[in-house]
Amino acid sequence: MTTASLEYIAAGGNRHSSAADWAPSLLAFGAGNNIALWDPENERQNGISALLAGHEDAVNAVRIYENDGKRVIISGSADKTIRIWTATNETRSGFEETQRLTEHSNSINTLAVFPEHDIFVSGSADASVNVWHMQDSTAKLIQTISLKPRYLPLALALTSLTNGDIVLAVAGTSNNIQLYVRAKSGQNFELQATLSGHEGWIRSLDFTKESDSPESDILLASASQDKYIRLWRFQQTAGQATEAPDTIDELSATSAKKSLSNKAHQVGSSSTKYAVTFEALLVGHEDWIYTARWEPKGSSRSPPALLSASADNSLSVWHSDAASGLWICHSRMGEISSQKGSTTATGSAGGFWIGLWQPQGRSVVSLGRTGSWRRWNFDENSDMWLQQVGISGHVQEVQGIAWSPRGDYLLSTSSDQTTRLISEWKRRDKSSWHEMARPQIHGYDLNCIDAITDIQFISGADEKLLRVFNKPKAVDNLISKLSGTSSTVSGDLPDAANIPVLGLSNKAMAAADDDDQPNGHSNGDTDEREAVDPASVVHKSTLDLDHPPHEDHLARHTLWPEHEKLYGHGYEISAVATSNDKSLVATACKASSLDHAVIRLYETKEWREVKPPLTAHSLSVTSLAFSPDDRFLLSVGRDRQWAVFERDAHENDTYKLFSSNPKGHSRMILDCCWAPASAGHVFATAGRDKSVKLWRLSESTFETVSTITTGTSVTAVAFSSDLETSSFVLAYGCDDGSVHVAKISPETLAVHDTLALDPGIVHCKTINALRWRPRLTQGGEKIASLMQLASASDDFSIRIYNIT
The missing domain is CATH 2.40.128 (Lipocalin)
Known part of the structure; x- marks a missing residue:
């Protein structure tokens, strides 16, 4: 019997000053259309425990309402509804939606609760404030205030x-x-x-x-x-x-x-x-102030301290001076203005949108523009606020994911214009997943990604070109130190990378000794356009961490140096795949004509394009995949067809059309993948026609052997690359966010067991990619006993599932 459990969720917080609240053992915040549940004081530090799905647009306001020992989450969204989520032991998340309030006629922007008097109030973009009476976790409207003058x-x-x-x-x-x-x-x-x-x-x-x-x-x-x-x-x-x-x-x-x-x-x-x-x-403060919150009741100070969060990248704690009565800024956390850098690309955080007190006032958190939560604990011995490990995630649709060939880490790329690296942090008896690096901070939406080797990846964006990045020594050392894996970087790679103030490309740089002031570049003299922002100079001690990097470190010191740019496509890049022997990458772009619906191949030694490009499609190619032995290259597209290209027997970098099926599916084909080599040459295609089809090589073409029908469009498929049982495992994800795992007989390709993952742990929007984690090996021995599946979705989240 197949079972699935949730190992990890990553999702960034919504940029809205009302979109989070902190109660004992629970911080709830808006993450896209969902409400993320996180306990910042959990000893295991395993991040988000669950996402509550239900809203149909961004969650703008979240409040935790506690009365008579009952806990309720109240959320307001741009979908014009307020939802009541009541604590329960019946669901995995610990909450279930019990009421939906639709009295407002526009986006909900703010909420305030007053449990002592059984009321809460909501403010909406319809220029009204509604007053609600709360009884037994059920809300009833008792007054509507129309704001005059209207605002x-x-x-x-x-x-x-x-x-x-x-x-x-x-x-x-x-x-x-x-x-x-x-x-x-x-x-x-x-x-x-x-x-x-x-x-x-x-x-x-x-x-x-x-x-x-x-x-x-x-x-x-x-x-x-x-x-x-x-x-x-x-x-x-x-x-x-x-x-x-x-x-x-x-x-x-x-x-x-x-x-x-x-x-x-x-x-x-x-x-x-x-x-x-x-x-x-x-x-x-030097910029807009988004939140000001009083210290929770029960502190010894009188009057209590005030916490403010501002777009100037700082969090301030204000006290009233006992002698003069003046209010002064006692502590300031975040970033000093002079170190912001000129743009977000050079490390500027883009402001803090939310500042919250821990319920006892011992620690604070803040949410930044990048969707990441930073956390500080007050240390009474030093009378200082000390930064702790926070959580992070994408703040737009996650378009692509890729495991490193060894399975050490997962790369993800998103419409929020960042590429992120997620890896395990192992210490003694605990293990948790964290963002360990942010290899690429870009100026265009990123659409696809693939790992070439353990130290190199390629990503494609809306800018019509692809970029290849190399892993710097600092990131390699950090991952091997924290996750207990062996190093993969040779001696000739740079320590780190940065983005010149007026540039777009990540430049390699050497880390400086702590008392040095280097020019920051490994290539000698630089002109003014490549002048290094002093704030991004990296010292060796900065890169030596014994915990996952904090947000300011991620944004500034974990970039990967750019190795190559690949030109040729005329429109936004839509797909990229690397051959299994690492010698070729295949790429495609969005297209509405034959001229652009081509597949371009690049060899990975000199990064030259292999001409001519491969032609078969008339519309955008949506997915590419090399067969396990690299004999075939498979492509699928919006023109409803698949095409298989065969490698030339004498020239390894040349492929020619072997077979195609103009009516592979009755609607556009959205993804494809090859089965493990032991199956022979078998591939799967996923279509808008609500089906997954399995195709097997038969003499000079591929024929459909079996079909899995679903209730909704299938948008992602992935065969497990390695299994110790007699059957293969195929995962497929759908337009509604559901994920299914099917066991398939190698001989007949018949499906003999299908598991739909629990609705409480899957996404609520389209699945864009599924990837099985390669089994970690040490000296030829597999050290991971269970299978892990990563998924990326339009709901802004990445999830990793344990499949047993």
Whole structure:
């Protein structure tokens, strides 16, 4: 019997300041259309445990709602719905969707929860805020607030006053914060005050009590695109509103001359009035501020600290100075501005979109533009925040994956314009998967990838050319050290690579001793266009790690130097395959005519094109594959046909058309693969016509032997390359994200056992690639007992399954 379990998930977080929340032992965040579940404090550090699928568009807002020991995740999406996910022991993920709310007519942008009063609120791009009553994990709409003057809410916050009144703060695409109050005995929220002062859209709001005292003042923090955070004090009063004394921090005097008015607004019911005054202006960030969050209750500080995340690549912790009362930036994490580099290609992170406190306030996380989570723990001995291992993943469709020939690592490439390398981190009794390198950071969407050798890969992009990359020594040392595999790099390869400030190609460079300032290039003199950004100079100590690299390290120090560019195609590259003897690569591009629907071959010694190109197709070639003995090259395309080219008996780099079938499938063919050599010459094709067909060589052509029919289009197929049983294993993935594993008889090619992987562990969108991991060997002995299958999907995720 075949069984499957999930080994690893990689997915990047959505760039939206409301798209994550952290509760004890669970951090939930939006990842594409899914909600990713991660426990940052898990000892094994195995990353994302599950993805909750259901939304049909990007998840913009996530909140964890806990009441009476019950845990619920509330999510809002660009698909105009809010979904309630209730904790359960019945599913693998630990949650199931129990309710879908469709009352909004546009994208949901923000959520705020208030479990103590059984309510939560949602803000939507339909310029309304909905108030919901929550009972037994079921939500019911109790009020809709239309925002006037009309603006789109981007931030919401809730708090209660001492008499039981509830205050709702709303802000977004205007410069003002609106305060709505619901009296303890009332039913609806009513607008009572408007706070002005900001000069840009407001991205984040958060309330806290200044101390544990029941009569404590309340503080509201608002973060804006004007680069400032404003603090507002809610103070219980007796009597009428007055002009408050001008007690603005002196820090703010030069920055906010326009808004030095400190009028006291009043909120609350007739019995208990609160005066709302401007308390402080926090100055220090150099770019838009996306989130400002108060330290969780229970900390010893009074007032609590404030955490802010900004597009200037920094995370700041603000404290009120006990002596002067001024708010100062006590700690700053992230990147120093001068080290950003001129572009994201030279290592600039592109800003932090989310900053969150751990529920006890001992650590913080932030989400960056690249979809990666960084994590810091506070060390009391050194009084410093120390960076820990985070998680990362693609933030657009994952288009291609490829295992290294030995199976040491997995390469993935995506429409987010990056190529990433994933490998195992083994230590004592633990093992987990992590991104170990980011070989390619590109300016075009990347479409396909294949490993040539253990130290070289090739990738194709929308830029119409292919690039070949070599593995640098630093990455090789890191992988062999952390995963316990032997080194593959010879002595003549460079230490590392970087991208010149005005360039597009990764240049090889030598690592410097810690006290050196090298010119950074291994090829001597450089002109101004190849000047090295000083921030990207790599020192040898930087490359010597005993843990998976952090995000800033990945983006700057783990690039692979570019070895060659391959020209010839006229449109976006669609497919690439390497021969098993590593002597040839076959490539194809998107095409709508015979002229461009050709297959080009390049030999890998001098990287010259083998002419003429191979012709057979009339539309885009979607997949290429060499047979295990390299005798045949198989191609399939959108013109519904497959073609097999045979190697010339005398010239190893020449192929000629051997056989083709213009009606291989009744609709376009999307993928193909060859069976292991022991099957003879057998290949599989996957089509939009909801079928997988198996073809076997019969004299001068290939004939269909068996067909597997499915309920939806088949978009990816992969034969296992090595098996210790008497049957072959074929994996196929479908348009709906499902993955199936079929056992196939070598003699008859009949399917005698099919396993559909559990819906709780598969993707929710089209599978773009499936690849079996080559079995790791040591001295001829197989050291991996189980089979592992990697999959890449349009849902932005990569998954690795254990198949037994």
